[in-house]
Amino acid sequence: MIRHNFRSLLALVKATAVAAAFFTVVLAASPEMLSGWQGQQGIVSVDTVIVEGASQRIQDQSVSGIFGIQAGSEITYRDIQRGIKALHATGQFSNIVVRARGTSPVELVVQVEEYPRVRSVQINGLESISARQVRDTTNLEPGFPVNRQRILDAKAYVRQELSSKGIPFAQIEERLVPVAGVLNEIDLIIDVIEGQRVTVSRVEFLGNEGIAEDELHGAMSTKSEGFWWFRSGDFEAS
Incomplete structure (x- = not known):
């Protein structure tokens, strides 16, 4: 193929x-x-x-x-x-x-x-979120004409959802495969490699002369997991 x-x-x-x-x-x-x-x-x-x-x-x-x-x-x-x-x-x-x-x-x-018509939509490699969630949220369903912006929106949604779960460096690529024997129809395939979950072992503050570190820690959504990684915590890129 x-x-x-x-x-x-x-x-x-x-x-x-x-x-x-x-x-x-x-x-x-x-x-x-x-x-x-x-x-x-x-x-x-x-x-x-x-x-x-x-x-x-x-x-x-x-x-x-x-x-x-x-x-x-x-x-x-x-x-x-x-x-x-x-x-x-x-x-x-x-x-x-x-x-x-x-x-x-x-x-x-x-x-x-x-534009070619999308016959089917297949999303491979997702483990932390469901492919159905992506299709339902971004309206990436079969039957629509190929729309570059809709595909970009779906990829951006996947990246955002994975990032919120501590997986900010996923690889996401799309493929448009012509349907054999059918004029002007394609299968849309999105391949995802989630990669490693990113965690934070230690958080340090510099220059906080007027505010205690405990107060700064309390205001952050990112928490330190500690040296032995026993505590839960996610890295959220700003």
Whole structure:
């Protein structure tokens, strides 16, 4: 089985990530069309709207409805920007390109590519917390389009929970494995190596001329375990 990280997987499915604040609009238009657009103060009539691309989960009619521009509309480039922003906000598409064909009225072609769908989520190596707790808390369940931020949030949650239990140096890596024989689906695997629990054998204070050490110890959440490590205590990084 071939394993791919997040970046190589998106390259495999020919997807280009589009940032929320950046929109690509390609106008494959003749000089006459551009001059006509300018002559109408940027307003162009739309004859038809065609949806193209690898959209398997969302029907063309739904894509067109979210895009928000219908046949017979009069639009400017700002309407196209709003349409691309609306499609991007669904979290379903890795790449969105709009092209205009002909002169006013124009034929708008909306090309979309979907993010891969997560078929399964597997978390390996956890001993101090449960994988179910991670999935439930971070909404990392099967069926969602690949979302880098959601994966990062899950990894951050695991690291935070382990750190609170005295395990601050865990190694956490994700793998996105394409599903054999299924187009645009992946299995998400998160591998965790918890590592050693960190404990504190001794706490010393320097420069505490006006406050007794007992008072400082009482104010700390980290306690010394003593030389023989008989007492319980955790290291909490600040």
